Amino acid sequence: MSSSARPRAPWFLVVLALLALALLIAPLVALLTRAPWGSFAEILTSPVARDALRLSVITATAATALATVLGVPLAWLIARSGLPGTGVARSLVLVPLLIPPVVSGVALLAAFGRRGALGQFLYDHFGFQLPFTTAGVVLAEAFVAMPFLVIAVEGGFRSLNSQFEEAAATLGASSWTTFRRVTLPLVAPALGAGMVLCWARALGEFGATITFAGNFPGVTQTMPLAVYQALESDPSVAIALSLMLIAICVVVLIALRGRIIRPLATA
């Protein structure tokens, strides 16, 4: 009875869906077949790989922290403040998400480079230069990855039941206390999902980083840059490093499955 009530899936939809799945999975499987399993451990413990991995984890984490500190208030502003112009702000947040990362790098140079609008001020007054520094990598990653966090958290704020906040306010809590003790815990799942997406995007950042921060082992050469460089001299090293990055992403997804990713879907 139940099976007859359910309409049969049109065969061409199934075929297209399977094609889509194959398109997404086949390259990753192909990568596995090319992996230099024999020298895998040796490659991943080489100084270049260790430096790149360490730098990637540090900068992606720092970029996520920066994006959280700045992005959560921005998400709140867009979703809850009721101020005029928040619709425009929301659209602007999406821009770094949509433009090519190399363009982001050029834009960052224009702003924060030694000859840039803000960068020149920093350089002239403090002798401080962001390009070619680890801080520059963090800035590039935050620029590219923060929109993921803002959009996820904004969704959380938007779907929030404001009765809890009103109750807290009625009971005499200040607006900051209400935000800290009531609002933030309620958006925690969305925040967690946003941070994970932000971290993963920062970990994979390539274009803005190499354009803005350059490429030097241990300072600005993150995993994706090391992969790109290795591809030119030793593709097997590039494949090993790529698999490492994929493994990190898969582990993160599995570890957080159900706890953080799923609430995002229902938020």
Next chain:
Amino acid sequence: MKRPHGLAAVISILLVVVFGSNPSQAAPTPRPASVPVGSITVSAAASLTDVLPVIADAFVKKYPGTSVKFNFAGSSALVQQIIAGAPVDVLATASEPTMRTAVTAGSVGAPLLFARNSMAIATPPGNPAKIAGPWSLSRDGVLVAQCVIAVPCGTAARDLLAKNGVTVRPVTLELDVRAVLAKVMAGEVDAGIVYVTDVRAVGSKVVSVAIPSERNVMTSYPVAAVRDSANPIAAQAFVNYLRYTPSAQGILRAYGFAKPW
């Protein structure tokens, strides 16, 4: 009866089309098989970005019916692309070791050397860090960009610094020479180690600090036809044109490249 008749007509038309239709093609021309036609793709070192399109224009003028497309990048990236099966007809690299990788992999035919180049130091306009020669690059606080060792301009930069007994810690290792030049033009570094032809190509956007020849290093440019080329005749014609014609060699000289011999 009708059908066989129609078939015969079709066959006879085909026969005319294939064998007898075009008198100009049937006429005896000298070595018709070796006249290059059609399009080729040339993978070339980033330092050839400006000069090769000019030579290609001259090539197309000499062989009407041909067209040349380019794929510019760091030499080692180009070699890896071709080994991986990129649909390319000609490979021109900025060093012999990178070309040797392609030859050893069986991806290209016998290479010909067609030009040589040497190194220069490029600085932003005005030379703010007062770079006077290779020795200036090791000074504290001088930001230097050079190529990564895997590409020819990186090997040449390493050899140049070694020859001058200078130890430099660059702030960035770029993947091709034009990326080094871009960092110099943006004013983000005080100096970049590039080819003399690069500083010439961008004119007043950078200042060139010349390096005397006895303190300089030379690099050679080999070119070869790709084995799997879909257009081997045009590919080999371009290789020969680049190496042997006064026209191509004249353009190379005009862009600052030295003779290959």
